[in-house]
Amino acid sequence: MIVIENAYVAPVVGAEIPDGHVAIEGNRIVSVGAGPYPGAGERVDGRGRLVTPGLVNTHHHLYQWASQGLAPDGTLFEWLVASYPVWARMDAEVVHGAATAGLAWLALSGCTTTTDHHYVFPKGRGDLFAAEIQAAAEVGLRFHPCRGSMDRGRSQGGLPPDEVVETLDEILAETEAAVRKYHDPLFDSMVRVAVAPCSPFSVSGDLMRQAAALARDLKVRLHTHGAETLDEDDHCKEQFGMLPVEYLESLGWLGPDVWIAHSVHLTDADIARFAETGTGTAHCPSSNGRLGAGIARVSELLRAGATVGLGVDGPGSAEFIPLAGEIRQAMLMQRARYGPQALTARQALEIATIGGARCLGRETEIGSLEPGKLADVAVWRVDGPYAAAADPIVALGYGQTPPLARLIVNGVTVVEDGELRTVSGEAAGAAGARAHARLLRS
């Protein structure tokens, strides 16, 4: 039993508790309430601490830790064209090292559940999917790896060079095998797999349709990139005669089991369709800013009742990846577009927690602090040296990301007093550096 007491508790679902407790037994939350907890257990002093649900990262490409800094002033398409030949050289060792470093940073920024979208599988380079699942188990995060894919190389009118794409048959077989091997549907699952063709400009319509059928057959979720840039709008109009969301809908890719990365360039009709169909958005503000993609219509999506989660995107297109920092970035970008009431710190915390859980179909298990839910909990230091705001949610959202007093995932302490407990932070950073060196010299 772990008992966090005397803390400012923000359950996200339900009222905030200025002087409250969260009690954890095994991998479940057993009590959230005012005052001390009457039962026995290891005490964590919560004075000067803010307790929130662990953050949920809904979009990432962990392998890109090893390819940071390419095309620093490029558009999405320019950056991709510069990156594909580098990614073609990656192997399982690069993926494991890059994922270890990326996952360590996520843990240190309050993330307890993360997705990863891996879509480059060069031949003869080892089991890349297994490598990242192993890294997540070592760091101790709840993991939703998305088996990505590309089958439309340059010779087929796509953007990627032919050497980084796979055939449709290979992709479907490998994706099904990954789901059967790793996907765990149980309530307290630590690994769930999604089916995730990469994007309209790197994937055939046939693959999108068959991937959707496969995912629905296997009862797993669907993820892809969509409506990220105006170049993508032009590509879709030219190749398919419609805009990205219309194209996705024509392929059976809107629905409550789908979440889409970016969704920056949405029409009013797209926003309404996202809300009506339950389609989720993984909002990645730093990446959108870095690539000059635009500012997503997040506050309008939320007003329409659509599901929105937060994502850091890959460190190749958003070298700054602490997830808590994206809370601030999301607020700033919405306010820059719509004014100071566009997204409050509390709304931003919501999309970073329960919104992300909804994207992953796990809102009954994670994303809020409620008895019976899984014990994924972040305890932030919002006292003197780190924050001087009276409102701890304002301190978390507006200020420098505070250090973690604790990060608990599935009842296990992963971070304590700002240091990783599961792996050494220094070793994780070194693994990332080695992955970078290996990828660039190979």
Ligand SMILES: [Zn+2]
């Ligand atoms: Zn992405």
